[in-house]
Amino acid sequence: MFRYFFTTLLILLAASGAFAHSNDSIPRKSITIKKVTSAPKIDGILDDEAWQDAPIATDFIERNPTNGRPIPDSLRTEVKIVYDDLGIYFGATMNDPYPDKIMKELTQRDNIGADDFFFILLNGYNDRQQSMQFIVTAAGVQYDAKMTNGDEDNSWNAVWYSEVKINDDNWVAEIFIPYFELRFPKKDIQEWGLNMEREFYRTRTRYSWSHVDNTKGSYSIYDGEVYGIENIKTPTRLSFQPYISSYINNYDGKTDVKVNGGMDLKYGINDAFTLDMVLIPDFGQAGFDENVLNLSAFEVQFDEQRPFFTEGTELFSKGNLFYSRRVGGAPVGNVSISESEEILYFPSSVSLINAAKVSGRTDKGLGIGFFNAITENTYADIRNIETSETRKELVEPLTNYNILVLDQRFGDNSSVSFVNTNTTRKGDFRDANASGAYLSLTNKNNTWNYRASAEGSWVLDENTQFGIEAQTGLAKISGKNRVEAGIDLRTLDYNINDLGYSSVTNYVRYFGYYGYRLLQPKGFLNNMYLNFNLRHERRLEPDLFSSNEFNFNSSFTTKNFFNFGGGFETTFNGINDIYEPRVNGRHVKVPGYYDQWLWFSTDFRKKLAIEVVADWYQYYEKGRRLVVLEARPNYRISNQLNLNFETNYTISGKEQGFVDFDESEIIFGQRTRTTIVNSLGGNYIFNNKASLNLAFRHYFSEADYTKFYELENNGELTVRPEHENIYNVTYNTWNLDLRFSWWFAPGSQMTILYRNAMDSFIEKTDQHFDENFNYLFNSPQLNTLSLRISYFLNYNRIRNQISTFSTLNKERRDRKMAMKGMEQ
Structure with a gap:
């Protein structure tokens, strides 16, 4: 397996010179x-x-x-x-x-x-x-x-x-x-x-x-x-964006007031490279996370909401080794307590001291990116129940995060890249490093693309762990008919989670793709996309069949801009799931399924438009199914006022999943899971510089267990008739943001935000609607009113204003001297 992959990689590397050509055959318009x-x-x-x-x-x-x-x-x-x-x-x-x-x-x-x-x-x-x-x-x-x-x-x-x-x-x-x-x-x-x-x-x-x-x-x-652009003097690229912010927070009846100040800085080191720094960061007005009841084997990957980590990060996304939510995310340490102690407070995040990134590209096509961030010591609060004494325990030390990216482009669509990420924690905490090399070759006719990559991860804890991810593939990227084939694998110890995000490991996948598209409108259609996908997956060590999967997708747009499509997916031989047992070397057998879906969206040129999705999984097991229904209407009341609503209803019947360990046994449960999500958004735009925005989301999910099993070594489930049911759960979240934004000068913004947030976790199900909401609204609520003002200052403009002011003062002084001379 490894020999095949790396042989293919070497062949592609050796062939790279054949593709390092600009596509001069494409005619280019020009203007002087x-x-x-x-x-x-x-x-x-x-x-x-x-x-x-x-x-x-x-x-x-x-x-x-x-x-x-x-x-x-x-x-x-x-x-x-x-x-x-x-x-x-x-x-x-x-x-x-x-x-x-x-x-x-x-x-x-x-x-x-x-x-x-x-x-x-x-x-x-x-x-x-x-x-x-x-x-x-x-x-x-x-x-x-x-x-x-x-x-x-x-x-x-x-x-x-x-x-x-x-x-x-x-x-x-x-x-x-x-x-x-x-x-x-x-x-x-x-x-x-x-x-x-x-x-x-x-x-x-x-x-x-x-x-x-x-x-x-x-x-x-x-x-x-x-x-025609000649002999221009490149200006000094230096700008500052100082900010001041204030917060009034009320949580569970307690109110506190905070005032913050800091600055973002951008400096053009030379014509190609820019330094971005955030000094004393403040991300209190970032959007809320869409929390869910997570019963899977993997953590939820949230979108980045903090502006510094979303702006100008295209180089750092090479290879997907960087998941910016790790910086300032949850602590990695655990708390050790005695029988007479309890945890009063365990932090959910770590404070960022500062962060900086340097990025740019030389005139030879070499892109260079460097990122650095430092987070501070973070402690949990622990109380002795008998003496009421409190103490602090370090759960995340002073930590330094580094990323280095080198990305050399050649030809029109080809590149070779290297990425390294490093996490260093002070003291005896875990350190980590990950590196990756990536090759993408497109031939000079822009008809075929060849790609290969290899990554290594090192986690330095009590024992050093080393893991590998590797990929290779080729694709036809031209014409009506397009094809792709490839292979990718990860070893068991592949782990980039100190500064990246990785979930499934210990697999090898083979996949193929065929796609057909309309390149010009035909009949009643403006465009059409059809694609067929086939995938075979196995556990890498020790070898075990995981799944065979076939997938078909379609998308159509009519000349009246009605969009619709659908698809079908099936697993041929069932699935051997190696992740749900939560123990390496074990697996659980999941019956095969077929999944079909349909969707449509109406013409978004109209004031009222709607998108609807229906998705239905049917397993080869009586009564086991998953149904998803979504609707997203959008109403443009006027050119200034827009409302949008989204509702999602998901029900999973006779779902089987991990629930607990009982000594050496792995316990699974059969559950019915119901999830309802309602989101409302609204925008009133006063003009192209000022707006009022509403974002609301209510999430409800419950898991109701009806049967319990023991997982056997062969992957089968054996019923446990007398297992206590303590696993039923209902989870609610409620988030509301009302935000006024005013761009009062270029690059300068004032934002006023009101936020209301709460959640509830109940270890029971089948509550009435009013009972569920009463419990939610009796839970502690967060109410925040915040104001943030930032102002963009450009060095060149400041210098010119100072120069003009100095000239005016000199002229004023000269006139005064002249007047005095005349009087004498």
Whole structure:
């Protein structure tokens, strides 16, 4: 097994030179722009002197749904582009014969609703792999992101300037992007990659300046080029974002007040690399986690909510070795107590002292990322029951987290990468290290992709554990018919959970894929995707069959933008589950199943739209099934007010799962599990800089046990007729956030947040609706009112203001001296 994998890896590495070519066969549009001495005013009106005789980019081409068709004259789009010593300017005029019908829903920043928009993609290194993305909607809302080989990271936020104006027969977007938000080499003559798009939402049609061929390759390889940018002085890329925040917290009748202050800092070390630091961090206004009743063998993986850990982290996501919730997450230590002691307080998280990251890419295509964070000593509180004395016990020491990423790109879509993560804890606590090497090769015709990777993990505790993950595969990535095949494996001791997230281990998987897609609209369909997947999985050591799985998926979009699809999945021979017993070397036999699902969503151009999902698992065991029903209606009351609701009902009958250990026995239980989740969201957008947002979620789940078993060595379950039922459980969570946000200046924000949160855990089931809610609302509640104000300070602007102030003072002093001379 290992020999086959590493032989394949070596073959692919040796072949890498054959793929290190730019795809020069793809025609590239180009435009040569000029420098202006007087910057245009960003007001959505293109009457400034700078726009006179400016070069114009035009002749846009339809990207979808009908790929390759010229834009109609009625929607003619022209973009003027100029630059100066501060940045680059775009003035886009987009014709529309019915300007009163232009779609312009107001949303929060970095959100796009039912909107027409104008889209800019800038690549300062012209490598056709990573670009900066800037979008402004017809409602004036900004959206920015980083795009790497067609994958978008919208957590990145930049400070740039835009205004839109709707006229009698068109709408105009005027944009200024400062150089300090871009990355480009230090050269006298610049050559940048550029593409621009226009979304015409009434017909859900997208037009691009440089034609994007949807038959093969990623979006970014079709960049055009912009010339003419010469002899610009790169500004000092230094900015500060100080903040002040205050919190009034009330929990279980006790109120406390906190005031915090700190600062985020960004510094351009050179043209390529940027330092981001957070000093005295405060994440008290991050969104709430969607907690669940977890009865599985693995921890729940939550989304990252803290801005510093979501912005500009595309390099650190290479290889999936970094799960940022580990930094400041739950303590790793345990508490030792005597029979006369009790735990008063065990912390759920660890406080972050500071964090910093450095990232960038050289003009040779080498991306380098370095991340460091330090968390503080964290203690549990313990009380002696007899004497009432209290003591503290260290459960997480001072800890340092490091990540190093090296990512070399070549060709248009190829790369080789190395990632190392390290966790070092002070004292006798566990340390850990993980490293990975990754290779992705795309041939020069952008029709085939070859990939391979290998990772190693070291956990340094009382005994050192070393584990391996390895993958290899190839895929046809062009045309209507696409295929993929591969193999991946993990050894038993693979563990990256000190700074990453890993769940299942000790397996080897073989998989194959076939997909078919429409590349142009046909009949009543705008697009269609069909895919077939086959997977065989085994336990690695000792060898044991796990499962054979077949899966079919489909997705269709009609010309009226009604979306629907469905699928089917089955396991051929049942499953040997090696994880649910919670003991290495054991397994439980799970009967095979077939699963079918259907879904549809209506046209989201309409004020009222809805998405519905129905999913039904039927096991080859009488009465054992899982049913999931979901509905997500969305109502756009106006361009300023939007409401959305989501409801999910899940019932699992005769489910069998681990419940407990009884000496050397592993006890399973048969249960009926019911889960209901209701979520409500609402947005009232005052304008493109101020909004009021509601996020509400109520989660209910109960597990009702009816039978208990002992797990035999052969994986069978034997009934235990007299096992005490102490495992029934009902879990509720309630979260409500009401948030007002105001972007009162570029990059500067004031946020007021009211939060109400509670949860309840009851060791019984079958409660009436009112009884359940009474118990929940009698549980301790958290009520928080917080205010946070941050202000963006740009070094260049501060320097210019100081220089202007000094000049004015000098002129004022000179005038005073002159007046005194005249009087004498």
